[in-house]
Amino acid sequence: MSFNKISIIGNLGRDPELRYTPQGDAVCDFSVAVNDRKRDKAGELQDNTTWFKVTFWRKQAENASKYLTKGRQVYVEGRLQVEEWTDRDGNNRYTLVIQGSELQFLGEKSSDEMSSNTTSENNFADDTGGFTDDKASSPVTSPTDDDIPF
Numbered sequence: 001m002s003f004n005k006i007s008i009i010g011n012l013g014r015d016p017e018l019r020y021t022p023q024g025d026a027v028c029d030f031s032v033a034v035n036d037r038k039r040d041k042a043g044e045l046q047d048n049t050t051w052f053k054v055t056f057w058r059k060q061a062e063n064a065s066k067y068l069t070k071g072r073q074v075y076v077e078g079r080l081q082v083e084e085w086t087d088r089d090g091n092n093r094y095t096l097v098i099q100g101s102e103l104q105f106l107g108e109k110s111s112d113e114m115s116s117n118t119t120s121e122n123n124f125a126d127d128t129g130g131f132t133d134d135k136a137s138s139p140v141t142s143p144t145d146d147d148i149p150f
Contacts, residue, residue: 006080006098008052009106010034012072018065028061030054030068032076053083056100064103073107076100
């Protein structure tokens with residue numbers, strides 16, 4: 001048996017890019033920065049940022065493109081893949097890519113979201129691409145820095 005699942009909380013590094021396949025399926029790509037703060041040998045705090053490329057498909061892609069903007073905090077869950085490519089200088093490069101399965105908008109809502117009833121901070125994207133209101137079964141609150149164990 002094998003298992004591949006990753007969960008991250010981070011901030012969008014750029015606005016989402018939405019495109020469509022020739023078959024008409026929506027595909028949305030965006031980058032998420034995850035910050036880690038550790039002490040170095042001298043005892044000083046050092047910030048380390050890891051960037052992930054995130055891809056969502058179909059209805060989730062359209063919702064991500066509609067509601068997310070650069071800087072927005074998100075929770076993303078999915079399968080981790082490594083994408084290999086060659087840069088302009090001929091060097092092999094690697095990018096961490098998450099094929100998203102769940103998406104939760106965190107942080108403050110934009111003015112567009114406040115006026116819309118199609119999503120909320122407690123809505124989760126399900127595996128079929130739709131959003132399910134999970135408020136009744138499991139209340140979710142936005143984590144604070146004190147809630148995150150790292």
